[in-house]
Amino acid sequence: MTETIYREPVRVIGGPPPGAAALEAREVAAWFGDHLVLDGVSLEMPAREVTALIGPSGCGKSTFLRILNRMHELVPSASLAGEVLLDGQDIYADGTRAQHARLRIGMVFQKPNPFPAMSIRDNVLAGLKLAGVKCPDKDALVEQSLERAGLWREVRDRLNQPGGALSGGQQQRLCIARSLAVQPNVLLMDEPCSALDPTSTRRIEQTIAEIADEVTIVIVTHNMQQAQRVSDHCAFFLAGENEPGRIVEHGPTEQIFGEPEDVRTYDYVNGRFG
Numbered sequence: 001m002t003e004t005i006y007r008e009p010v011r012v013i014g015g016p017p018p019g020a021a022a023l024e025a026r027e028v029a030a031w032f033g034d035h036l037v038l039d040g041v042s043l044e045m046p047a048r049e050v051t052a053l054i055g056p057s058g059c060g061k062s063t064f065l066r067i068l069n070r071m072h073e074l075v076p077s078a079s080l081a082g083e084v085l086l087d088g089q090d091i092y093a094d095g096t097r098a099q100h101a102r103l104r105i106g107m108v109f110q111k112p113n114p115f116p117a118m119s120i121r122d123n124v125l126a127g128l129k130l131a132g133v134k135c136p137d138k139d140a141l142v143e144q145s146l147e148r149a150g151l152w153r154e155v156r157d158r159l160n161q162p163g164g165a166l167s168g169g170q171q172q173r174l175c176i177a178r179s180l181a182v183q184p185n186v187l188l189m190d191e192p193c194s195a196l197d198p199t200s201t202r203r204i205e206q207t208i209a210e211i212a213d214e215v216t217i218v219i220v221t222h223n224m225q226q227a228q229r230v231s232d233h234c235a236f237f238l239a240g241e242n243e244p245g246r247i248v249e250h251g252p253t254e255q256i257f258g259e260p261e262d263v264r265t266y267d268y269v270n271g272r273f274g
């Protein structure tokens with residue numbers, strides 16, 4: 001079989017502007033009803049780098065991640081304050097559409113969620129249809145997205161088979177391919193390996209390393225080794241008893257794991273609690 005390697009991004013019409021983008025949260029607070037779950041969260045997530053969000057269960061990491069692409073507001077009781085800047089533009093500014101923010105800032109979830117009866121090829125293209133993005137050369141886009149997600153070689157001869165027939169790790173890479181097909185500027189990942197075996201986990205980590213030059217990544221993980229392996233920066237979240245979650249400390253991953261400034265960070269990354 002002849003291979004076409006698509007080095008330049010395949011052209012799509014109506015997609016995000018090209019390239020990775022920086023994200024910055026400023027003084028973010030979040031509520032469910034009148035329950036304040038996050039407060040005073042400010043964090044810079046540089047373009048083309050991987051930022052890991054770490055911290056014990058319930059400290060607001062997933063809530064923060066969902067605020068970064070306007071999914072938090074889909075929960076009926078949810079509200080928030082603060083700003084989220086995508087390359088300097090507040091995604092919550094008046095007149096900015098949530099769907100536009102979600103197109104530029106993609107998301108991969110804990111449990112792989114391909115459309116099980118839909119073909120592998122159509123799964124990759126499903127995000128385009130939902131976002132109203134068009135592509136004149138769909139075959140090239142399918143190949144490039146699967147290649148970037150590290151799945152092409154395993155599925156290129158069975159693109160018409162259902163997505164549900166793949167293994168869990170392959171399904172997660174299919175979901176990454178689906179997110180990449182719309183060519184987002186940022187990819188958010190909420191514990192993307194927690195349902196996977198160690199081999200699939202390493203394969204996803206390899207994929208993260210391969211795509212990080214082209215798309216900014218923010219990943220929630222409970223796995224400290226994973227945070228160390230995949231991220232350039234880490235933010236440590238913590239919520240006291242009856243207190244909202246806050247960032248205790250953030251910085252280069254080497255510093256957070258090697259020489260943290262706060263004793264709570266030291267204790268957490270060394271497995272003393274959480």
Ligand SMILES: Nc1ncnc2c1ncn2[C@@H]1O[C@H](COP(=O)(O)OP(=O)(O)OP(=O)(O)O)[C@@H](O)[C@H]1O
Pocket residue numbers: 032037055056057058059060061062063064075
């Ligand atoms: N839909 C919801 N309605 C009400 N409260 C919620 C909702 N989702 C989360 N919460 C609450 O918000 C707080 C933060 O939850 P969140 O899931 O963001 O934490 P987390 O750090 O991601 O936890 P985990 O690591 O267990 O996934 C918790 O107190 C949780 O109970």
